[in-house]
Amino acid sequence: MKKNILLFGLAFVGGFTYERYFPYVKAFISDKGQKNDDHSFKSMLEQGNYIQPKVIDIMHSSPDKHFLHNFIAQHNEALNVFKIYYPDKLEQKIYSDNLESEDKIHLHFVFNAADHLQGHSSIVHGGLLATLIDNAFGQLSYLASGQIPTATANLNINYRKPVKTNHDYMITAEIDKIEGRKVFLKATIYDQDKTICTEATGLFLTVQWGGQMWKNALDKIKEVTQIDDKIVKIDQKKKE
Numbered sequence: 552m553k554k555n556i557l558l559f560g561l562a563f564v565g566g567f568t569y570e571r572y573f574p575y576v577k578a579f580i581s582d583k584g585q586k587n588d589d590h591s592f593k594s595m596l597e598q599g600n601y602i603q604p605k606v607i608d609i610m611h612s613s614p615d616k617h618f619l620h621n622f623i624a625q626h627n628e629a630l631n632v633f634k635i636y637y638p639d640k641l642e643q644k645i646y647s648d649n650l651e652s653e654d655k656i657h658l659h660f661v662f663n664a665a666d667h668l669q670g671h672s673s674i675v676h677g678g679l680l681a682t683l684i685d686n687a688f689g690q691l692s693y694l695a696s697g698q699i700p701t702a703t704a705n706l707n708i709n710y711r712k713p714v715k716t717n718h719d720y721m722i723t724a725e726i727d728k729i730e731g732r733k734v735f736l737k738a739t740i741y742d743q744d745k746t747i748c749t750e751a752t753g754l755f756l757t758v759q760w761g762g763q764m765w766k767n768a769l770d771k772i773k774e775v776t777q778i779d780d781k782i783v784k785i786d787q788k789k790k791e
């Protein structure tokens with residue numbers, strides 16, 4: 552009888568731990584099923600000490616996926632490359648809730664759209680570019696406003712040159728200014744020769760709704776990071 556209770560207890564704790572942490576641990580160790588891990592901007596970003604935000608990996612593997620992550624997961628063949636980068640210094644600050652207003656918050660987002668996303672033949676649909684820019688702005692404004700959710704109030708896009716399918720492009724998005732609840736942003740899409748293909752500006756306003764799943768994902772990262780820290784400390788003690 553005691554043995555059965557013990558086994559039941561172990562199964563419960565094991566199941567709970569698996570359910571709670573597995574998606575997040577998996578996100579850290581998996582290759583996220585990317586068809587192509589390489590792209591034209593990789594060495595430039597590595598040299599600039601850019602890294603991929605862990606929260607994005609987590610959204611890919613988490614049941615709380617939002618629209619773009621669902622879209623990518625469900626249409627695995629739509630984007631050959633989908634990678635978001637920001638300065639490595641920024642990551643540590645975000646997870647330690649230590650982001651300061653003078654930190655120059657920006658991100659780079661490399662994408663390569665497959666034929667599935669063409670509008671005209673071999674040209675990426677402008678609506679997809681708007682979506683990618685909108686999402687980049689959403690992420691940046693969320694971080695810049697101290698992890699308060701924001702909503703798109705205004706988005707302006709100038710399509711200067713066609714963006715081709717099956718080619719690598721980089722979106723660079725940055726904060727222009729912040730005035731109270733208003734976050735003003737700007738973005739540019741470059742091709743591999745640094746030619747500007749698309750320019751955008753946006754106004755995002757902080758809102759009371761919609762941010763809980765991102766907050767949960769960030770909290771999970773903090774928990775997993777704390778677990779990692781503890782393992783590192785235990786390993787260090789063993790060596791001493």
Ligand SMILES: CCCCCCCCCCCCCC(=O)SCCNC(=O)CCNC(=O)[C@H](O)C(C)(C)COP(=O)(O)OP(=O)(O)OC[C@H]1O[C@@H](n2cnc3c(N)ncnc32)[C@H](O)[C@@H]1OP(=O)(O)O
Pocket residue numbers: 604606607685686688689690691693694701702703704705733754756758765
């Ligand atoms: C690393 C990553 C971490 C994860 C990150 C999370 C990623 C998430 C990514 C997902 C991203 C997905 C993103 C999405 O898809 S968000 C979904 C699409 N957007 C919406 O659904 C928003 C719909 N609109 C609204 O709900 C309201 O209109 C909002 C909330 C925007 C403002 O209504 P609210 O009642 O709150 O404010 P207010 O009207 O008193 O105005 C306040 C001030 O703002 C000024 N104003 C307002 N509108 C405009 C305008 N259009 N141009 C210029 N100015 C404008 C206004 O004049 C006033 O100025 P002032 O008189 O005070 O000077």
